[in-house]
Amino acid sequence: MRVSRLLGRTLRQEPGEAETPSHRLMLKAGLVQQVAAGVYSYLPLAWRSLRKIEQIIREEMDAAGGQEVMMPVLQPIEMWEETDRRRAFGPILFTVTDRKDHVLCLGPTHEEVVTHLVRRHVQSYRDLPLRIYQIQNKFRDEPRPRGGLMRAREFAMKDLYSFDADEAGLEDSYQAMMAAYYRIFQRCGLQAIAVEADSGAIGGKESHEYMVVAESGENDVIFCGSCDYAANVERAQSVKPPLPVETPLPLEPVSTPGMKTISEVAGFLGIPRSRTLKAVFYMADGNLVFVVIRGDLEVNEVKLKNALHCFDLRLATDPEVAAAGLVAGFASPIGLKGVRVIADDSIQLGSNFVVGANRPDTHLRNANYPRDFSVDQILDIAIAQPGHPCPRCGGDLRGTRGIEVGHVFKLGTFFSERLGALFLDREGTQRPVIMGCYGIGVGRLLASAIEAQHDDKGIIWPVSIAPYHIYLCPLNLDQPPVREAAESLYQELTTNGAEVLYDDRSESPGVKFNDADLLGMPLRLTVSPRTLRQGVVEVQSRRDGQRDYLPRENIAQQLQARLRALSSGPGTSQP
């Protein structure tokens, strides 16, 4: 491809819109163009790269027994009502009304449709397992699209759906997908780690997310420095630092004028925060919930939401708290009636806590569970924090940010039961198919690759997903010998199957070199009066900047060898 003909120009100035490196670079390099918030056109370079990523995914899905299909974007809303996911998705769902006033939605994902697709074809255990996948655009009306392709409203996604006859089959499918994901991310030159993930409200016992570690990531990941434990903070567990168990002392009120927060109370009384119990109030689908947790810990709202099995969870407002007869800042589980109380199990790790007295300016000392109060549920609803011991090995937990590029999920029978995807097993018993789903955000993967591999000059593409492999960069093109040498190199390389982006513009060297760095193809070939005099071709590697001079003969073969050597990139780690 000739740069002079290529759609998309590089920008000299930093685009004002963009914040995250990948977004900025994609705009600056002319890879994408925004059409609306979270909606993008992909220019030829980005599209080539996306297609390469898709091809890698396709090969690995096919190798893992997947069959590719195409499913509709438009989906009747009734399907989403059958599974109650219209409510679960809420305003995220894009809906349209047709001329007959029939409501349809733009598919944000395809569990309903694929289950509908498969159920007619699966009648017997002999029809299973089945692994069906698609690579298509999906639509989610995100409250806040951000970071360019990181979180878009229209985005390309690969989803594979597995259908198995039993749990063992599901486990096979799950393992096959995890193995495939390992290869996919490795082939894309991405270091992705599998972390335990929240399985959400729907079905699923087990779920892993694949994270690319990056500052700009939207997810907090907790991992162990000693063993291979890693989890999204939404799910992560930790060993809560224990406190010495003391002999329970009698409850006693203590005056705490104006001390409303845990740190104020702890500071005022001269005790560590871990010697207090914190009360936090939530509204769960309209009902007030009283949450108790040890003062040095924070409430994990995902864990709480899972414990409550509710759709909508938010902090309660002060009037809502007061309406329940509670005194914010001094609320207490002691003597509480008519409010659901959920406790973190940390309230059992310690004794003689300070709690609110449910009277202004007063707390109580020496509160002990269960002597002084009762709760409706007690379980782990705390945020695991860096520095806590690992729940597996006791090592130190650490934290990082990650971009979620993939998600594998054991769905179970949620969809098959509701949509009637049933089969007869060996004994002739009718059972729902056991499902799994396995997604990869294609555009997000592209953005992550740039996020993970760039420098202050531009993108550094891994060979496997680079739009082109070679940036042919002649200088002083107006000199006929240079022009002729460049044209003949371009011809020779392309005839030998090399992917060459040929900068045939009459720009000055500085412009060309800067664009070469910005666009980030793995190898830059420089042709100039100087190299011609020496009878060589200059090759520079984008990744390490190393420059070599190669003889003109068999140049295509020499470059192929270099690209092969460059292709051994970083890998991924398995859980």
Place this chain on the structure above:
RNA sequence: CGGGGCGUAGCGCAGUGGCUAGCGCGCUUGGUUCGGGACCAAGAGGUCGGCAGUUCGAAUCUGCCCGCCCCGACCA
């Protein structure tokens, strides 16, 4: 949805009531340059986000609306 910011040429921005709306980059033409974003000269390019209002006069003031960015909430 809460908070903050922005909307003027393809891109980045200046212009707080006054005459014909500017600068840099990019673009066009001619010339000189040529190994890390060259230089000279001449040009083209604008419903100032939209609508309504105030005014002799609005990019500028007021109201409403729309769009975009960032932080938070949210994200089976």
